[in-house]
Amino acid sequence: MDGGTNSSAVSVAHAAPNPEAAISARGISRSFGEVRALANVDLDVARGTVLGLLGPNGAGKTTLVRILTTLLRPDSGTAQVAGLRIPGQEAKLRERIGLAGQFAAVDENLTGLENLTMVGRLYGSSRGAASARGRELLEQFGLVDAARRPVKTYSGGMRRRLDLAAALVAKPPVLFLDEPTTGLDPRSRLDLWDVIETLVSEGTTVLLTTQYLDEADRLADQIAVIDRGQVIAEGTSDELKDRVGGERLEVHLEDPAQAEAAVRALAPMCSDEPTCSDGLVRIGVAHRTGAIIEAVRRLDEADVGVDDIALRRPTLDDVFLALTGHAAEAEAQP
Amino acid sequence: MRRLLSDTLVVTERNLIRLPRAPELLLAFTFQPIMFVLLFRYVFGGAIRVPGISYAEFLLPGIVVQNIAFGGFVTALGLNEDMQKGLIDRFRSLPMSRAAVLAGRTSADLFTNAVAMAILVLTGLVIGFSFQTDVVHVVIGVVLALLFGYAFSWVFAFLGLLVKTPEAANSVGFIAVFPLTFISSAFVPGQTLPTPLRQFADVNPFTIVVNELRWLWTGQPSPDQLWQAFAWVAFILLVFAPLAVQRYRRTAGT
Ligand SMILES: Nc1ncnc2c1ncn2[C@@H]1O[C@H](COP(=O)(O)OP(=O)(O)OP(=O)(O)O)[C@@H](O)[C@H]1O
Ligand SMILES: [Mg+2]
Numbered sequence: 001m002d003g004g005t006n007s008s009a010v011s012v013a014h015a016a017p018n019p020e021a022a023i024s025a026r027g028i029s030r031s032f033g034e035v036r037a038l039a040n041v042d043l044d045v046a047r048g049t050v051l052g053l054l055g056p057n058g059a060g061k062t063t064l065v066r067i068l069t070t071l072l073r074p075d076s077g078t079a080q081v082a083g084l085r086i087p088g089q090e091a092k093l094r095e096r097i098g099l100a101g102q103f104a105a106v107d108e109n110l111t112g113l114e115n116l117t118m119v120g121r122l123y124g125s126s127r128g129a130a131s132a133r134g135r136e137l138l139e140q141f142g143l144v145d146a147a148r149r150p151v152k153t154y155s156g157g158m159r160r161r162l163d164l165a166a167a168l169v170a171k172p173p174v175l176f177l178d179e180p181t182t183g184l185d186p187r188s189r190l191d192l193w194d195v196i197e198t199l200v201s202e203g204t205t206v207l208l209t210t211q212y213l214d215e216a217d218r219l220a221d222q223i224a225v226i227d228r229g230q231v232i233a234e235g236t237s238d239e240l241k242d243r244v245g246g247e248r249l250e251v252h253l254e255d256p257a258q259a260e261a262a263v264r265a266l267a268p269m270c271s272d273e274p275t276c277s278d279g280l281v282r283i284g285v286a287h288r289t290g291a292i293i294e295a296v297r298r299l300d301e302a303d304v305g306v307d308d309i310a311l312r313r314p315t316l317d318d319v320f321l322a323l324t325g326h327a328a329e330a331e332a333q334p
Numbered sequence: 335m336r337r338l339l340s341d342t343l344v345v346t347e348r349n350l351i352r353l354p355r356a357p358e359l360l361l362a363f364t365f366q367p368i369m370f371v372l373l374f375r376y377v378f379g380g381a382i383r384v385p386g387i388s389y390a391e392f393l394l395p396g397i398v399v400q401n402i403a404f405g406g407f408v409t410a411l412g413l414n415e416d417m418q419k420g421l422i423d424r425f426r427s428l429p430m431s432r433a434a435v436l437a438g439r440t441s442a443d444l445f446t447n448a449v450a451m452a453i454l455v456l457t458g459l460v461i462g463f464s465f466q467t468d469v470v471h472v473v474i475g476v477v478l479a480l481l482f483g484y485a486f487s488w489v490f491a492f493l494g495l496l497v498k499t500p501e502a503a504n505s506v507g508f509i510a511v512f513p514l515t516f517i518s519s520a521f522v523p524g525q526t527l528p529t530p531l532r533q534f535a536d537v538n539p540f541t542i543v544v545n546e547l548r549w550l551w552t553g554q555p556s557p558d559q560l561w562q563a564f565a566w567v568a569f570i571l572l573v574f575a576p577l578a579v580q581r582y583r584r585t586a587g588t
Contacts, residue, residue: 069427094429105420109352121344122430124337150355166424
């Protein structure tokens with residue numbers, strides 16, 4: 001499930017989607033004229049888990065979401081969502097998914113309650129049932145006070161919440177959220193994260209796209225990094241961090257002149273090329289446990305004075321930069 | 335089929351609820367027609383001579399048809415806005431009848447057109463218009479006008495989906511429909527037009543529908559083209575409804 005998606009995708013382009021997964025895509029491609037928005041994307045999201053789809057602007061996140069929510073037809077490839085096939089069973093599939101798109105899709109001139117009631121009725125509920133469900137959701141999203149105001153009087157964050165509420169009207173088992181917290185203040189972001197976590201704990205499967213690494217870190221069981229229409233890495237947040245070389249050990253020396261001695265002393269425990277600058281030596285270490293103690297012992301034996309020593313986990317930012325950087329190089333090769 | 339009807343009803347209701355909350359649209363279909371009637375009646379009315387009938391009586395059917403054809407504007411603007419705001423995507427992700435979005439939009443026009451027509455006729459009655467025929471003819475006239483307006487709602491639905499912005503929808507609609515309404519017998523007798531324009535006016539569906547409505551409401555002799563008027567309605571519907579539906583599918587990007 002890790003790396004090498006580019007090469008393996010070609011060989012499994014005609015493989016069938018995994019029926020066990022809540023969302024499973026195989027060989028999904030889509031172009032807009034010259035722009036190859038998606039190229040052979042494979043993806044699996046297990047039931048009741050969150051997949052974070054991480055990628056820069058124009059990576060193809062929205063295009064993938066639109067394909068998996070039946071808004072857009074793929075040029076090639078197949079998918080299975082909530083047990084239903086794309087292409088083929090789109091109409092039935094729409095009953096089982098909820099979508100909150102990248103831009104809030106709510107009617108400005110209707111009130112919050114009217115919006116949710118309309119959506120409920122379009123799912124086939126009676127007016128009464130739809131309105132009751134609407135009220136329930138407004139409560140859940142802290143919009144009760146604004147329920148009877150036209151949406152054009154809402155703030156951006158309120159709109160987003162209403163949009164998410166609309167996606168939840170039919171209690172769909174599979175939920176697609178395209179950059180759900182973009183434009184929210186920190187407080188609303190945290191609230192929304194709570195809502196999503198609650199849904200997942202109740203068994204909902206979520207595919208969410210984001211540009212925020214902390215969001216993927218916090219919510220996603222699995223992360224897929226997508227760049228220029230290709231999934232370039234997949235795994236848990238920890239696995240991805242390990243892939244950029246595990247832990248980084250940072251040693252601040254008392255005397256910058258001792259850098260060479262320090263590097264020599266630490267060489268046996270390095271997992272990659274050490275870097276040093278200005279009395280700061282950075283090395284990658286394969287294992288976290290005991291790394292600091294071992295480093296201190298080795299430096300002490302070599303008579304190298306140490307000001308400060310720390311283990312730093314790579315952040316998803318490191319991962320992201322490393323991976324998207326690699327992708328650009330890999331593409332230049334045949 | 336039941337789904338189509340119930341979904342259409344939901345979408346129609348949505349379009350009607352939001353109308354009073356968009357004051358500029360509300361003005362467009364209440365005060366604007368009144369203003370038009372008054373302007374034509376009192377500014378041009380003195381200069382235009384129509385044999386055998388007062389100008390108020392001549393004018394009203396024309397202005398009703400023009401106004402009702404433009405009623406579909408709300409559809410062009412509404413659909414365009416829905417597209418920009420992502421509402422069409424929301425609808426398309428729901429398990430609702432596909433046709434209901436357009437059907438609900440155009441059905442809402444049917445309602446607003448009826449209201450606008452009532453306002454126009456009342457204004458007309460105040461400035462000297464009166465029905466000269468029996469109830470059956472008047473009702474057939476009302477039905478003809480509403481159907482004509484409904485057909486044009488589909489024209490506007492197509493235009494609204496075709497262009498990128500509401501402003502573009504506005505100007506394309508205006509450029510496409512305005513000349514049609516003026517190069518016709520809606521405001522002046524067709525005979526007074528220069529020859530090339532008259533030839534156009536003679537085959538213009540507006541002329542045909544206006545002449546028939548005039549006959550149905552005031553008994554003014556017409557070239558007996560009632561069937562042609564309804565045929566035009568059917569023709570416009572048959573051409574533009576599928577075009578709009580196809581366009582609706584395409585805008586989805588599929
Ligand atoms: N309807 C369209 N017509 C033409 N090109 C499109 C269309 N939709 C997407 N694209 C192109 O496809 C590529 C992927 O776009 P997409 O919207 O999926 O990216 P994204 O990852 O969602 O980006 P962002 O983070 O900015 O939302 C981009 O190059 C975009 O310009
Ligand atoms: Mg996007």
